[in-house]
Amino acid sequence: MLRAITLRQLIAHAPRSISSCRHLGTLIIAEHEGGSLSGTSLSSIEAASKLLCKDDNSLSLLLAGTGPSLQEAATNAASCHPCISQVLVADSDKFKHTLAEPWAKLIHLVQQKHEYSHIVTASSSFGKNILPRAAALLDVSPITDVIEISEPRTFVRPIYAGNALCTIRYTGSNPCMLTIRSTSFPASASPDSKTNAAPIHQVDLSSFGEEGSCRFVKQSSQESERPDLGSARVVITGGRALKSAENFKIVEKLAEKLGAAVGATRAAVDAGYVPNELQVGQTGKIVAPQLYMAFGVSGAIQHIAGMRDSKVIVAVNKDADAPIFQVADYGLVGDLFDIIPELIEKLPEKK
Numbered sequence: 001m002l003r004a005i006t007l008r009q010l011i012a013h014a015p016r017s018i019s020s021c022r023h024l025g026t027l028i029i030a031e032h033e034g035g036s037l038s039g040t041s042l043s044s045i046e047a048a049s050k051l052l053c054k055d056d057n058s059l060s061l062l063l064a065g066t067g068p069s070l071q072e073a074a075t076n077a078a079s080c081h082p083c084i085s086q087v088l089v090a091d092s093d094k095f096k097h098t099l100a101e102p103w104a105k106l107i108h109l110v111q112q113k114h115e116y117s118h119i120v121t122a123s124s125s126f127g128k129n130i131l132p133r134a135a136a137l138l139d140v141s142p143i144t145d146v147i148e149i150s151e152p153r154t155f156v157r158p159i160y161a162g163n164a165l166c167t168i169r170y171t172g173s174n175p176c177m178l179t180i181r182s183t184s185f186p187a188s189a190s191p192d193s194k195t196n197a198a199p200i201h202q203v204d205l206s207s208f209g210e211e212g213s214c215r216f217v218k219q220s221s222q223e224s225e226r227p228d229l230g231s232a233r234v235v236i237t238g239g240r241a242l243k244s245a246e247n248f249k250i251v252e253k254l255a256e257k258l259g260a261a262v263g264a265t266r267a268a269v270d271a272g273y274v275p276n277e278l279q280v281g282q283t284g285k286i287v288a289p290q291l292y293m294a295f296g297v298s299g300a301i302q303h304i305a306g307m308r309d310s311k312v313i314v315a316v317n318k319d320a321d322a323p324i325f326q327v328a329d330y331g332l333v334g335d336l337f338d339i340i341p342e343l344i345e346k347l348p349e350k351k
């Protein structure tokens with residue numbers, strides 16, 4: 001049962017210095033690909049817009065990378081949301097690959113110049129990689145996985161694998177650094193929308209200093225025609241019950257028929273049925289599709305933590321008492337090896 005915990009005592013005893021922290025604007029650390037902002041960055045803009053108050057109506061967006069796609073992304077970002085007041089662009093080979101070390105230095109450099117009160121990024125692999133390091137350089141404690149912004153310094157975040165919610169107030173000095181759960185802030189901005197374009201400024205990197213101790217070696221990414229798991233409208237997940245990588249292919253076949261992304265439990269990943277980037281849950285991806293179908297998934301809290309915000313949840317399990325049925329909108333007690341082939345046969349071909 002989800003329970004909201006309000007740490008009233010913490011708030012009541014918060015030091016008076018909080019009120020003296022001035023609002024100086026918010027910096028959004030954005031990701032881009034192919035000349036557009038990522039969906040998670042649009043969610044970050046949505047979250048950051050909730051920090052705006054009468055003394056602070058400025059959202060700055062920081063983009064880094066190199067080449068024409070960076071400049072194209074900056075142009076698109078400048079007009080994607082009416083609250084964006086400027087786009088800061090760091091164009092250098094140092095940011096060609098998203099290494100945490102140069103990114104953290106960049107955030108530190110930008111913060112020293114602009115003194116933002118908030119720095120926001122998504123709880124994506126990118127955000128989780130760079131924000132803690134940047135926070136360490138700025139000597140503040142970041143607040144991660146924010147799902148609600150109650151006030152500019154009061155946030156709600158899940159704890160105990162999403163089994164409880166905790167309301168916390170940031171009492172540290174500026175900047176207040178946040179990672180936000182994209183699934184909780186659906187993007188109202190669009191990469192293609194056209195509002196009045198905000199100015200684009202190049203970040204002065206002359207004082208950036210020496211290269212760090214990390215070097216990029218290589219990147220291997222899985223080629224797939226399926227939708228991205230984090231942003232798919234439909235996710236089909238298989239659990240340990242599939243018993244082998246070979247058997248898991250029926251889940252993939254069903255996903256193909258529905259134009260869906262494939263997900264997996266940690267048990268299925270650990271057993272080697274699918275690669276670990278397909279893991280959904282506390283230590284995997286957090287998803288919130290329109291439709292989530294779970295086959296042979298028991299519903300451990302660590303798994304539920306990653307999919308409980310899905311709009312419609314369908315579960316198929318042999319065990320009528322499986323915990324997954326407690327969060328499912330539709331449950332079917334039965335053998336997945338009978339049900340999946342029947343679904344594949346009866347569902348119409350994807351157009």
Ligand SMILES: Cc1cc2nc3c(=O)[nH]c(=O)nc-3n(C[C@H](O)[C@H](O)[C@H](O)COP(=O)(O)OP(=O)(O)OC[C@H]3O[C@@H](n4cnc5c(N)ncnc54)[C@H](O)[C@@H]3O)c2cc1C
Nearest residue numbers: 239240241265266267281282283284296298302303318336
């Ligand atoms: C720190 C920590 C972090 C974790 N992070 C994650 C995470 O991010 N994601 C995650 O998924 N797990 C995570 N786990 C693991 C989690 O606790 C569970 O062990 C895991 O989710 C179980 O996976 P499962 O449901 O596939 O397997 P099981 O729990 O073994 O469930 C298999 C289910 O399949 C059903 N079944 C069996 N055969 C059939 C059949 N033929 N047809 C239909 N149903 C069938 C069974 O009744 C059972 O309910 C984490 C654990 C820890 C300790």
